[in-house]
Amino acid sequence: MDTAPLPPRLKAGLAGVVLMTAACVAGPWLLPTLPGTDPARSALLPPGTRVEVAVLADGRALVAAGMEQRDGLLVAGGGPTPRVEVPADTVVRRSRHTFWLGSDRYGRDLLVELLEGGRISLAVAATALGLAVFLGVGVGLLAGSGSRWLDAVLMRAVDALMAFPILFLLILAVAVFRPSPPLLVAVLGATSWMGLARLVRGQVLSLRARPFVVASVAAGSPWHRIWRLHYLPHLTGPVAQDAALRMGDLVLAEATLSYLGLGIPPSIPTWGSLVAQGHKVLMDGWWLATFPGLAITGLVICLALVGDGLHQLVREGSVNPAR
16 A cells, blocks of 8 residues: 655644543543632632642632641631631641632632543544444445445435434434433434435445456455455545544534533533633633633644545545555
C-alpha cells in the first residue's frame, strides 16, 4: 500500500483531539479537588484566584484569600471572601489552591468540572458514534450488495428518516423518557446513521462493478468473504472521514440537549450543562460559560480538521488498499 505524508491539517486536528481527550480522561484524577467547599465563601471566584484552604474535621473546606491563627481560632477572610472564625483544633490540614479557571456557583473548581464534563461528553458522543457507524455501515452494505427490492426498501426508509427533523425527534425522545446517558447515546446513535448509510451504499455500488468483485462473485465466494476482503477495506477511508465530522455533530447535539435541560441530568456535569449554568450568572461570572464554550468550539474545529485531512488522503488514494 502506497502511503503519503499526513497533511498538516490532519496532524494538527489529531494532536488537538488527542490532547483534549487525554486531558479529560486523566485530568480529574490528577488535579486536586476541594472536599465540601463552602459555596458562600468560594463561589464565583475569577480565574487565577489563589486562596488558602483549611479542611475541617467535618469534611468542609474553608477557602479564603488569607488565614491566620490567634487565640485558638483560625481566622479566615479578606479579599473576595467574608471573615469567618473556626476553632483551630477542628482544622485537619491547610494548603493553598489556585482556581486557574475560577470557581462555579457552588464553589467548585471550574477546571476540574470542565475536564470531568468533557470526559462524559466525549464518552457519550463516542459511544453514539460507534452505534451510528455500526448501523450506517450495516444498512449501507445490505442496500448496496443486496437485491434491488431490498435496496429500494432500505433507501426509502433512510429517505423518510432523513426527511424527519432530527432535532425535534431528539427533543421528543428525551422529553418523553427520563433523561439519562444510555438514553442519550441511543437517541443520538439511532438518529445519526442515515447519511453514512447512503455514503456506504454508493461506495458499494461502485465497487460491485470492479473486476476483483465480479471475479469473486463468479467464483462463488460467500457474501461475508466479499464484504471482508473487498468492501470493508475500501470503505475505511470514507467511513473514517465521515465519522470524524459526525463526531463533531454529536458533541454539538449533546451540548445542545444538555443546555436545554433535555440531555444528561444537571447533577452530572457536561460541557452543555456547564454552559447552561454559566448562562444564568453571565454578568457575575463570565468564565463559567466561556471556557466550556471554548472547549466545545476547539474540539469541533479539531475534528473538522481531521475530517478534512482524511478527505484529502481518500482523494489521493493513500488510505485505501492498492488496487
